[in-house]
Structures are given as C-alpha cells and as structure tokens.
Amino acid sequence: MQKTILHTLRIPIIQAPMAGGVSTPRLAATVSNAGGLGFLAGGYKTAEEMRKEIIAVREMTSAPFGVNVFVPGAQSSDEKALSSYQKELRKEAERLGVPLGDCQWDDDDWEAKLVVLYNEKIPVVSFTFGCPSADIIARLKANGSFVIVTVTSTEEAIIAAQAGAEALCVQGEEAGAHRAVFRNAKDADQHIGLFTLLQQIRTIVDLPLIGAGGIMTGRDLAAVLAAGACAAQLGTAFLRCSESGAHPVHKAALVDPQFSETVVTRAFTGRPARGLVNRFLAKYDAMAPAAYPQVHHMTKSLRKAAAEQNDPHTMALWAGRGYRLAKEMPAAELLSLLMEEAREAVREAMGRVDKL
Amino acid sequence: MQKTILHTLRIPIIQAPMAGGVSTPRLAATVSNAGGLGFLAGGYKTAEEMRKEIIAVREMTSAPFGVNVFVPGAQSSDEKALSSYQKELRKEAERLGVPLGDCQWDDDDWEAKLVVLYNEKIPVVSFTFGCPSADIIARLKANGSFVIVTVTSTEEAIIAAQAGAEALCVQGEEAGAHRAVFRNAKDADQHIGLFTLLQQIRTIVDLPLIGAGGIMTGRDLAAVLAAGACAAQLGTAFLRCSESGAHPVHKAALVDPQFSETVVTRAFTGRPARGLVNRFLAKYDAMAPAAYPQVHHMTKSLRKAAAEQNDPHTMALWAGRGYRLAKEMPAAELLSLLMEEAREAVREAMGRVDKL
Numbered sequence: 189m190q191k192t193i194l195h196t197l198r199i200p201i202i203q204a205p206m207a208g209g210v211s212t213p214r215l216a217a218t219v220s221n222a223g224g225l226g227f228l229a230g231g232y233k234t235a236e237e238m239r240k241e242i243i244a245v246r247e248m249t250s251a252p253f254g255v256n257v258f259v260p261g262a263q264s265s266d267e268k269a270l271s272s273y274q275k276e277l278r279k280e281a282e283r284l285g286v287p288l289g290d291c292q293w294d295d296d297d298w299e300a301k302l303v304v305l306y307n308e309k310i311p312v313v314s315f316t317f318g319c320p321s322a323d324i325i326a327r328l329k330a331n332g333s334f335v336i337v338t339v340t341s342t343e344e345a346i347i348a349a350q351a352g353a354e355a356l357c358v359q360g361e362e363a364g365a366h367r368a369v370f371r372n373a374k375d376a377d378q379h380i381g382l383f384t385l386l387q388q389i390r391t392i393v394d395l396p397l398i399g400a401g402g403i404m405t406g407r408d409l410a411a412v413l414a415a416g417a418c419a420a421q422l423g424t425a426f427l428r429c430s431e432s433g434a435h436p437v438h439k440a441a442l443v444d445p446q447f448s449e450t451v452v453t454r455a456f457t458g459r460p461a462r463g464l465v466n467r468f469l470a471k472y473d474a475m476a477p478a479a480y481p482q483v484h485h486m487t488k489s490l491r492k493a494a495a496e497q498n499d500p501h502t503m504a505l506w507a508g509r510g511y512r513l514a515k516e517m518p519a520a521e522l523l524s525l526l527m528e529e530a531r532e533a534v535r536e537a538m539g540r541v542d543k544l
Numbered sequence: 545m546q547k548t549i550l551h552t553l554r555i556p557i558i559q560a561p562m563a564g565g566v567s568t569p570r571l572a573a574t575v576s577n578a579g580g581l582g583f584l585a586g587g588y589k590t591a592e593e594m595r596k597e598i599i600a601v602r603e604m605t606s607a608p609f610g611v612n613v614f615v616p617g618a619q620s621s622d623e624k625a626l627s628s629y630q631k632e633l634r635k636e637a638e639r640l641g642v643p644l645g646d647c648q649w650d651d652d653d654w655e656a657k658l659v660v661l662y663n664e665k666i667p668v669v670s671f672t673f674g675c676p677s678a679d680i681i682a683r684l685k686a687n688g689s690f691v692i693v694t695v696t697s698t699e700e701a702i703i704a705a706q707a708g709a710e711a712l713c714v715q716g717e718e719a720g721a722h723r724a725v726f727r728n729a730k731d732a733d734q735h736i737g738l739f740t741l742l743q744q745i746r747t748i749v750d751l752p753l754i755g756a757g758g759i760m761t762g763r764d765l766a767a768v769l770a771a772g773a774c775a776a777q778l779g780t781a782f783l784r785c786s787e788s789g790a791h792p793v794h795k796a797a798l799v800d801p802q803f804s805e806t807v808v809t810r811a812f813t814g815r816p817a818r819g820l821v822n823r824f825l826a827k828y829d830a831m832a833p834a835a836y837p838q839v840h841h842m843t844k845s846l847r848k849a850a851a852e853q854n855d856p857h858t859m860a861l862w863a864g865r866g867y868r869l870a871k872e873m874p875a876a877e878l879l880s881l882l883m884e885e886a887r888e889a890v891r892e893a894m895g896r897v898d899k900l
Contacts, residue, residue: 200896200897360737361737362737362739362740381716381717381718381737381738381739381740382737382739383718383737383738383739383758383764383767384718384737384758384865384866387758387760387761387763387764387866387869390763391869402739402740402743404743405743407743407746407770407771407772408739408743408771409897410770410771410893410897411739411767411768411770411771412767413770413892413893413896413897414763414766414767414769414770414889414890414892414893415763415764415766415767415889416763416889418896419896509740510740510743513743513747527897530897531897531898533770533771533772534770534890534893534894534897534898535894536769536770537766537769537770537890537893538890538891538894540556540769540774540775541556541765541766541769541883541886541887541890542887542890
C-alpha cells in the first residue's frame with residue numbers, strides 16, 4: 189500500500205467533520221496545527237459559506253486540512269408518511285412559537301460546492317451519504333485533493349474503491365450523529381460495529397482505512413490502529429473542546445446524568461443518526477419517515493428555538509456511544525493526552541505479545 | 545492491578561469453552577500446552593461426564609486449563625409460548641422421524657458440578673449465564689481456582705466484581721453461540737459490541753478483562769489487547785481446527801457461500817445465541833420463546849438427527865460475526881500464526897503513535 193497524506197500525519201487523528209456549527213474553522217485549524225487533520229463540515233451550508241470557512245482555516249494554518257461534503261441522495265420519499273409527520277410536528281412548532289420549516293428536498297448546493305472544492309484545491313476531501321462518480325473523484329485527485337469516502341458496510345467499501353477513492357473512512361455503528369449509509373431506507377439500515385467492519389473491509393479492499401465510531405481515549409485509538417486503520421476519526425471526543433462550536437446545552441447534556449443512552453433515530457433529520465435519548469427523540473423516533481433532507485429542514489426551526497430556550501429535550505443531541513468520556517479541554521491538549529494514552533496502550537499490548 | 549494467571553500466559557489467548565462437543569479435551573490440552581489457556585465446556589454434560597473430560601485433559605497436559613459451567617437461571621417461562629412452539633416443532637420431528645425432546649427445566653447438574661470443581665481443584669473456572677454467589681466464588685478461590693465470570697454489560701460486570709470474580713470475560717455481541725446474558729428475557733436483550741463494552745467496563749471495574757467476540761486474526765487480538773484486555777478469548781476461530789469436535793457439517797458451513805450471515809436467535813435453545821442463518825433459524829426465530837433450557841432439550845433430538853443426515857439447515861450452526869476467517873489448521877499452528885500477526889499489528893500501531 190502506498191504511503192499517503194494520512195501516513196505522514198504526526199498525529200494519526202482526524203477531527204470528524206460535524207455539520208451544524210460544531211466543526212468551527214478554529215477547531216479544524218487547531219487540530220491541523222497540532223499535527224492531526226482538522227476538518228470542516230460542508231454539509232447544511234451554502235457553497236459560499238463553505239468557501240468562507242475554508243478561507244478562515246487557511247488564515248489560521250498552513251497545514252493540510254479537510255473538507256467534508258454530503259452527497260445528495262434520491263429525491264423520492266414516502267409523501268404520506270412525511271405529511272403525517274409534518275402534522276405531528278406542528279404541535280411542537282406551536283408550543284415553541286415558531287413555524288415548521290419547509291419540507292423540501294434539495295441537493296445541499298452540491299454542484300456549487302464541487303466548484304469550490306476545485307477552485308480552492310482542498311488538501312483532503314471526504315464525502316458522506318454516498319459515493320461521487322468516478323469522474324468527480326478523478327477530477328478532484330487530478331486537482332491535488334486526497335479523496336476519502338465514508339462507508340458503513342463492505343458493499344459501500346467496494347463501491348467507493350471502484351469509484352477511485354484513495355482512502356475509506358470506516359464508520360462503525362458506535363459513531364455519533366449521521367450514519368453515512370449510502371441509501372436512506374429503513375429496510376437497508378445496517379448497524380455494524382467498527383471492529384467487525386474493519387475486519388471485513390481490510391480483507392477485501394486494499395486502501396488506507398480510517399476508523400470512526402466510539403473512539404474516545406488513547407486506548408481506543410491504539411486499538412483502531414492495531415486493527416489495521418492508519419488513522420482514527422473522532423467527533424464526539426472533540427464536542428466539549430473549547431474550540432468546538434457545539435451549543436452549550438449540547439455540551440452540558442453529554443455529562444448530564446438524565447441522558448443515559450444513545451440510539452440511532454430519524455426523528456430529527458429523516459436520516460439515521462445517533463444521539464442522546466431525549467423527549468423529542470423518544471416521542472417521534474417511531475414515526476419519523478426516511479425522508480432526507482426534508483425532515484431536517486422541517487425540524488430546523490424547532491431545534492433552533494429549543495437551543496435558544498436552553499431546552500435540551502427538543503434539540504438533536506448528537507453523540508457517539510462513548511459520549512460520557514468526552515473531555516472539556518483545549519483540542520491541542522486532548523490530542524497530546526490521546527497520543528500519550530495510545531503509546532502506553534500500545535506498549536502494554538507489545539508486552540503481551542512479545543514474550544516468546 | 546495484581547498480576548494473575550492470565551498475565552503469565554505465554555500466549556494471551558483463551559480457547560473459548562464451546563458446549564455441545566466442540567471443546568474436546570484434546571483441543572483444550574493442545575492450547576494449554578502451546579502456552580495459551582485451553583477450556584473445557586461443562587455445559588450440557590453431567591457432572592460425571594465433565595469429570596471424565598477433566599481427567600482426560602490432565603493426561604495430556606500439566607499446564608493450567610479452565611472449565612466453564614453454566615449458572616442455572618430462573619425456572620419460570622411463558623408456558624403458553626413454549627407449548628405453541630412445541631406444537632410447531634412437532635412437524636420438524638415428524639419430518640426427521642424422531643421424537644421431540646422433553647420440554648423440562650433443569651439446573652444442568654449444577655450442585656454436582658460444583659463438587660467436581662472443588663474436588664478436582666481446577667486451575668481456572670469460568671461461569672456463563674449468571675454470577676454464582678459470593679460464597680461459591682470464595683470457596684473456589686480458597687480451593688485454588690482462579691474465578692472468571694462472563695459478562696455482557698456494565699451492570700453484569702458490577703455484579704460479578706461485587707461477588708468476588710477475579711477476572712471478567714467481556715463478551716461482545718459479535719461472539720458466536722450463546723450470549724452470556726444473566727437474564728434471559730426478550731426485553732433485556734442487549735447487544736453491545738466488544739470495544740464499546742471494554743471501553744465502558746474498564747473505567748468502572750478494576751479487574752483483569754478478557755475480550756471475547758469476533759476475534760479471528762492476530763490484528764483482532766492486538767486490538768483487544770490495546771483496548772485494555774489482558775487476554776482474548778476465541779471460539780469460532782478454533783471451530784475448524786483439527787482438534788475441534790465441531791461436526792463436519794458445521795465446519796463446512798462456515799466456508800459455504802450459501803451461509804452468508806449470522807444473527808442472534810432463541811430458535812434452537814430458548815436463549816439468545818449467534819449462529820449462521822439457515823432454514824430452521826429463519827423459520828422459527830420469531831416464534832421461539834425465552835425458555836431455557838426447555839427449548840434446548842426440545843430441539844436436541846432434531847439437531848442430532850439433522851447432523852446424522854448431514855442437513856445443515858436443521859442444525860445449530862453457531863458462529864461469531866467473523867466466521868469467514870476461521871482457518872482449517874491444527875490449533876498450535878493457529879496460535880503461532882495469531883501471535884505472529886498480532887506482533888506485526890502492534891509494531892505497526894507503535895510506528896503510528898511513536899513519531900514524536
């Protein structure tokens with residue numbers, strides 16, 4: 189396997205792109221400056237907003253960084269389920285005193301974002317919710333970008349490899365927020381743990397793998413590297429960092445004993461995503477249709493109003509399975525701590541296997 | 545943490561106790577002689593049969609080995625669901641030309657097995673399906689046995705630690721055959737992956753942990769050790785070994801393309817267990833009641849007859865998620881290979897974290 193940009197990182201840690209304001213340019217720049225790989229989340233933004241964040245990162249670092257973009261999915265959805273969900277959510281809107289958002293499909297400014305990625309010659313580009321065409325990937329590569337596709341199954345890994353991806357971000361079911369599944373359908377929901385996925389994918393695809401999902405400590409990092417990943421992608425671990433843009437209510441919920449469980453739900457966006465179980469999630473999980481981004485747009489105003497009212501029970505409290513281990517500290521300190529713990533864990537493992 | 549017998553193993557690999565004839569004395573002795581820890585499966589046997597296997601192992605090795613015993617569970621079960629399942633299975637019995645087994649609860653010769661464990665002064669004793677009383681554990685320890693309890697959740701880990709267990713076998717949802725859950729109830733089914741479980745349990749219990757579930761290669765072993773386990777327990781990885789007592793049809797099914805998936809089911813025994821999806825499992829999974837060992841006894845004759853007729857579709861084809869990686873080779877060779885791969889994996893991980 190060729191050495192890639194991932195192999196040259198001094199710290200084999202990628203800060204996960206977290207859409208919705210969490211992944212600030214400052215967080216990305218801090219992680220990249222420290223020797224890891226910081227990431228901007230292009231999702232939910234306009235292409236122009238994304239471009240501004242890229243410029244902001246470049247003002248803070250000359251190190252490589254990444255930009256993640258959502259691949260648009262099918263426009264079709266179950267209109268009947270969607271409109272009955274809309275009807276249910278009207279009560280929430282009334283309670284909060286805001287209108288429900290427009291229930292429209294869109295492509296998240298896909299074409300314009302690709303143009304920004306080309307023009308800005310982003311060092312690392314990753315995709316979520318699907319695999320771009322071989323043509324798009326080839327153009328990005330020719331333009332100097334290193335292209336990563338996020339996958340959640342062997343089938344998706346094969347598709348991404350065949351399309352020309354240079355590395356795969358392997359997302360286990362432990363991961364917080366959106367599952368990267370290519371197809372948004374209830375009958376296609378597959379929730380495979382990170383280590384089983386790495387075990388399966390490393391035997392069929394000869395590409396560098398990034399492990400994602402539930403990685404919170406240096407031990408977890410060490411385990412993922414031993415399992416064959418060349419780097420680990422951490423999201424929830426950065427949520428409480430000073431540079432994280434997570435809402436204070438979200439940060440507080442991660443350590444609040446009233447939130448004791450995460451589940452995967454479509455309640456907030458219409459796509460499966462792992463979050464803390466709160467009132468909204470518990471109430472609407474079962475009736476939420478597989479309709480993305482329609483449900484995202486519909487609930488956006490509710491989540492915004494809830495955040496303004498400091499109401500954690502109507503917000504999307506995205507969190508991976510290991511959320512209780514999220515530390516409140518500057519990102520650079522967290523990276524040092526993770527590396528120190530990882531070295532200790534690897535040394536211990538070495539002591540266990542190198543006795544002969 | 546004190547150094548235990550687990551820390552002195554030259555090879556930090558435990559061969560999982562696999563009831564039903566798979567874990568032969570020869571397999572256990574081979575693994576122990578090679579420097580790992582072989583295990584006998586006391587489950588399903590009479591105490592006297594278990595004693596004979598212990599004697600057989602001792603004739604083949606002077607190294608430490610373990611014996612696993614099932615902890616008897618509650619006698620109560622849903623009688624109505626049980627008798628309707630019995631009615632369904634009569635058709636299978638007729639087809640195979642054998643009577644259904646007696647649908648009786650029993651304690652798997654529990655008291656008599658404890659007496660054998662005391663009398664034979666077994667080096668390592670492990671328990672599955674529950675946690676024995678603090679009194680029993682104390683007596684075994686005083687008698688020179690090292691006591692392990694198998695757990696599948698933080699709650700079970702705390703119970704086992706409080707009862708005096710000296711190590712925990714942490715069983716992830718990836719594991720083949722029976723889930724070790726203390727309570728057999730559909731509303732209590734929890735399927736947490738090994739790495740999340742290790743992450744959760746290592747922070748609340750200060751005991752040596754054994755990682756179990758889905759471990760098939762040296763990379764997996766290295767990952768589990770890096771994640772904080774002091775040893776790994778492998779079952780499915782040994783199924784195709786020459787010393788394994790697995791039925792040839794079972795061995796063949798592990799590499800047969802017609803079996804492409806494992807799920808957790810109560811169809812065969814009334815307790816959740818992971819196996820390859822075959823006709824019987826697919827047909828009866830949904831209607832199987834939580835009634836153990838009644839369903840086990842009931843289907844025993846069917847499974848035996850199916851095996852005699854080389855019919856993989858009516859047997860319980862226990863398998864962990866990584867079954868496709870099970871290798872056909874002598875157990876000692878497998879151990880060497882796993883250690884070689886693990887060393888390489890740990891060295892690679894070291895190269896990734898020790899750059900500063």
